[in-house]
Amino acid sequence: MRCRVVIAEDDFFQRTILSRYFESLGTELVTVHNGRSLTAVLCGIEFHLLVLDYNLPGAEVRQIFEKINGCRQPVSVIVITGDDSVGAQESIRRLSPDFLFIKPLEMNDFDDVVRRVLKSSETEYRHEAREARWTL
Amino acid sequence: MDPLADSMIREARRLFRTIRPCGTRRSLYDCFTIKGDELLMWFNTPDESTHILRRPLRGRDTTNMNQCGTL
Numbered sequence: 001m002r003c004r005v006v007i008a009e010d011d012f013f014q015r016t017i018l019s020r021y022f023e024s025l026g027t028e029l030v031t032v033h034n035g036r037s038l039t040a041v042l043c044g045i046e047f048h049l050l051v052l053d054y055n056l057p058g059a060e061v062r063q064i065f066e067k068i069n070g071c072r073q074p075v076s077v078i079v080i081t082g083d084d085s086v087g088a089q090e091s092i093r094r095l096s097p098d099f100l101f102i103k104p105l106e107m108n109d110f111d112d113v114v115r116r117v118l119k120s121s122e123t124e125y126r127h128e129a130r131e132a133r134w135t136l
Numbered sequence: 137m138d139p140l141a142d143s144m145i146r147e148a149r150r151l152f153r154t155i156r157p158c159g160t161r162r163s164l165y166d167c168f169t170i171k172g173d174e175l176l177m178w179f180n181t182p183d184e185s186t187h188i189l190r191r192p193l194r195g196r197d198t199t200n201m202n203q204c205g206t207l
Contacts, residue, residue, distance in 0.1 A: 013188040017171065055185050082158040082178065082186030102159035103186045104169050104178040 003118050004028040004047040008038045008056050009080075014103075018051060021111075025118065035059030042067045047075060048121035049114075054081035054092055065095045076117045080105065141168055144177045144189050151189075155179045158186050 005027045009015040015031055022029050030045065032038045035058030042064065050068065054061060068075050079092055082103035092100055099113050145164050148155050158178040161167050167178045170193070177189040
């Protein structure tokens with residue numbers, strides 16, 4: 001199973017740029033452009049990484065994190081935002097995402113983090129698969 | 137300033153009226169990145185939503201432009 005990534009971003013160009021980037025890494029991709037679609041996806045599929053635009057329209061970010069924390073499989077969350085206000089930064093940090101990036105994305109840093117996250121997800125998946133085989 | 141960057145800033149203002157630099161950037165001129173052969177301008181609208189404007193570079197000299205990696 002390839003790593004499955006969910007991209008939640010309302011801006012078409014940013015979504016496209018992120019999609020192309022993750023496709024180049026060979027990940028399985030799901031993209032959503034609003035909170036309602038994201039909620040449906042979170043309830044419907046298993047995934048390894050969520051790339052979340054903090055200002056996603058229609059998204060209650062706290063509830064999204066609650067859903068993710070309730071997931072059976074470990075999920076990493078990268079929050080991206082163009083809002084550098086102190087209030088927004090504090091709110092995001094309280095949610096404890098795995099990583100926070102401020103737009104414009106510094107792609108070298110973003111790429112380093114994504115590769116690290118995907119590598120650890122693959123390792124965990126293999127570990128889970130091995131354990132499942134032993135318990136058969 | 138670069139004429140292409142100037143025209144993109146004017147275009148963003150025409151489309152969204154009020155725009156401001158994205159994230160921690162202090163000037164709109166700091167909000168440009170290059171992706172492949174395109175120049176991207178990142179900017180925020182008053183609702184703190186981030187937008188991108190893209191224009192082809194078409195063989196321009198990009199040595200003095202901000203380059204934030206190639207996505």
